[in-house]
Amino acid sequence: MAEIPVLISRDEVKGLLKYSDLVSHLEVALAKFSKRNAEEVIQPLRTILPLERYNGFLGVMPAYMVQENILATKMVSFYQRDEGSDFPAHQATVLLLDPQRGNVTAVMDGTVITEKRTAAVSAISTKFLRPPHAEVLCILGSGSQALSHYEILTQMFSFKEIRLWSRRKEKAKMFSSKVKGPVTVCSSVKNAAEGADVIITVTMAKEPVLQGQWVKPGAHIVAVGACRPDWRELDDDLMREAVVYVDSREAASSESGDVILSGAVVFAELGEVINGSKPAHSERTTVFKSLGMGIQDAVSAKLVFDQWKSQQ
Ligand SMILES: NC(=O)C1=CN([C@@H]2O[C@H](COP(=O)(O)OP(=O)(O)OC[C@H]3O[C@@H](n4cnc5c(N)ncnc54)[C@H](O)[C@@H]3O)[C@@H](O)[C@H]2O)C=CC1
Numbered sequence: 039m040a041e042i043p044v045l046i047s048r049d050e051v052k053g054l055l056k057y058s059d060l061v062s063h064l065e066v067a068l069a070k071f072s073k074r075n076a077e078e079v080i081q082p083l084r085t086i087l088p089l090e091r092y093n094g095f096l097g098v099m100p101a102y103m104v105q106e107n108i109l110a111t112k113m114v115s116f117y118q119r120d121e122g123s124d125f126p127a128h129q130a131t132v133l134l135l136d137p138q139r140g141n142v143t144a145v146m147d148g149t150v151i152t153e154k155r156t157a158a159v160s161a162i163s164t165k166f167l168r169p170p171h172a173e174v175l176c177i178l179g180s181g182s183q184a185l186s187h188y189e190i191l192t193q194m195f196s197f198k199e200i201r202l203w204s205r206r207k208e209k210a211k212m213f214s215s216k217v218k219g220p221v222t223v224c225s226s227v228k229n230a231a232e233g234a235d236v237i238i239t240v241t242m243a244k245e246p247v248l249q250g251q252w253v254k255p256g257a258h259i260v261a262v263g264a265c266r267p268d269w270r271e272l273d274d275d276l277m278r279e280a281v282v283y284v285d286s287r288e289a290a291s292s293e294s295g296d297v298i299l300s301g302a303v304v305f306a307e308l309g310e311v312i313n314g315s316k317p318a319h320s321e322r323t324t325v326f327k328s329l330g331m332g333i334q335d336a337v338s339a340k341l342v343f344d345q346w347k348s349q350q
């Protein structure tokens with residue numbers, strides 16, 4: 039190894055990565071990605087290795103932002119754990135490389151990056167696709183992603199009510215006692231979703247949890263879970279009624295059960311909305327199907343590394 043890479047821990051990443059930086063940098067990266075210009079962005083579909091024996095998967099997600107000279111790869115493991123398991127559902131590491139020499143410059147925690155960058159991308163979709171005068175936010179699920187989504191969405195928008203549903207009510211109550219603002223804990227998905235303007239699904243469900251009949255016309259749904267071709271969070275009615283946006287068309291057609299099994303037509307990538315080549319139909323019911331992309335991790339890792347360097 040030419041030089042020993044820098045090691046950046048989970049706590050350091052937490053302190054160094056700011057939502058405000060993420061949002062502006064991710065918007066640029068998503069817009070570039072959707073132009074499909076190999077002189078700007080190279081990001082193959084991620085490799086997913088099943089770990090059947092343990093009910094889990096290993097994802098390997100390389101990406102190269104050519105003009106910015108950012109080369110990185112994330113390794114992320116994710117598992118469908120039993121309730122009460124001591125092991126986390128997701129763990130990730132990001133390697134940042136020097137694209138010219140090929141050596142690894144930094145090895146950093148990728149779990150916090152995954153939590154924050156996913157929530158930041160959801161916030162970008164909310165910025166473009168939420169209905170006018172959005173007042174009620176609903177979050178389905180109470181894990182790590184629920185928390186990062188709560189953090190950024192309450193920072194960026196002024197919702198009057200935030201509702202939370204979780205399979206186990208005590209988990210939802212624990213969540214509401216952890217966060218700063220008021221949260222309405224709901225006892226059913228229907229109660230949480232009805233009348234909401236923005237709905238975030240951040241569950242490990244394999245079957246639909248959210249039904250179209252509960253969704254207010256014009257609402258914006260951000261579907262973050264269900265990242266396997268046979269997993270669902272949203273039902274067919276919702277997928278077929280809504281205008282569907284995705285982070286990557288290739289990923290959606292190979293990894294998203296909500297898209298593949300419903301037969302829904304993908305209208306646009308979020309990057310196409312940002313770069314102005316497709317409209318944001320915020321007057322219609324919209325779904326943003328998020329799967330996560332290597333460029334999001336690469337951009338985040340560079341932000342972390344630059345901040346880290348500036349403090350040395
Ligand atoms: N789109 C993206 O870029 C990313 C998506 N994800 C996905 O987001 C989802 C949430 O991730 P984390 O918050 O890290 O996981 P977590 O394990 O911390 O939380 C999962 C939540 O889902 C709930 N849940 C589990 N099984 C369920 C079921 N059958 N029905 C309803 N709720 C159920 C749990 O009670 C918990 O509230 C996962 O599906 C994960 O794979 C995670 C990282 C990035």
Ligand SMILES: O=C([O-])C1=[NH+]CCC1
Binds near residue numbers: 097114116152330
């Ligand atoms: O983008 C990502 O890191 C992931 N998406 C689904 C599970 C992990």
